[in-house]
Amino acid sequence: MATPLTAGKLLKALRDEGLVVHEVRNWRTHNRNAKGPWGPLHGVMIHHTVTKGTDSSVDLCYDGHASLPGPLCHGVIDKKGEIHLVGNGRANHAGLGDRDVLQAVINETELPPDNNSDTDGNRHFYGFECINLGDGKDPWPEEQKAAIEKVSAAICRAHGWSERSVIGHKEWQPGKVDPRGFTMDSMRARIKKRLAKAAEGSADPGSGSDAGTGTDTGTGSGGDRPVPPKPDHPPYEPFPGGGHFRSGARSAVITAMGKRLVAEGCGHYKEGPGPDWTEADRKSYAAWQRKLGFSGKDADGVPGRVSWDRLRVPDTRD
Known part of the structure; x- marks a missing residue:
């Protein structure tokens, strides 16, 4: 169980991990908190966008669409491995998933099959959308996979979680296939290795508060x-x-x-x-x-x- 990171602490954690982070519009106050609770937090969920193009994908994840208002995640990971923060708080990314999966994430144990949709995931997970068509053919550049690893490790460090607190959408909600193109077991193995080492060092030009980026x-x-x-x-x-x-x-x-x-x-x-x-x-x-x-x-x-x-x-x- 963890209290959600503030915008400033999330930004610092990501930059401390050596990531390039872009702040999109009013992401610090952009959320769906009026529609339901946000927290306690238990893990990080990885998705793919089924889109191509950085600008259009980021805009979609920030704004959402008529049937699903934004933000659709907390951050977008582009093909270059750069992070675009689009929301801070409850986001429409996880939907209803399996209660037993959530309990396994909390316990940091092996995941059971996701065969139920009975638990609100938007409340309990940070969500990151990765730009990929999800057709099994669109490549996953190493820079992008490294960024997924770093994003996940950054948040796990901030909360004292292990790699078992990181799951894919396909492991949470029946019928989902994202992220498609690599296995979550392989990604968790990468995250585990990264967590065994210290973070790359502060890459935040500011003081670590909710300040801007500095000069x-x-x-x-x-x-x-x-x-x-x-x-x-x-x-x-x-x-x-x-x-x-x-x-x-x-x-x-x-x-x-x-x-x-x-x-x-x-x-x-x-x-x-x-x-x-x-x-x-x-x-x-x-x-x-x-x-x-x-x-x-x-x-x-x-x-x-x-x-x-x-x-x-x-x-x-x-």
């Missing part, structure tokens, strides 16, 4: 957020200033930065990285800024102090 301030304009102190070991390269990263710049720091970007899954290099500042460096760094949740001018690919300190580039000084 990177790599170009000399705007304010800055407090930067956590750097650990003594291993030593990290201090921020050299945004002016260090411009056409014609060359240094070992740029090479070290590029290697860290590749390690974080943000590399856009065909060759290298190397010591010369290139467009590939800028695109790679912009991907890192977006991973942290920055947007607009704060994700222009020019390093700022906040994003630099979180990248933890090894010290290149003698």
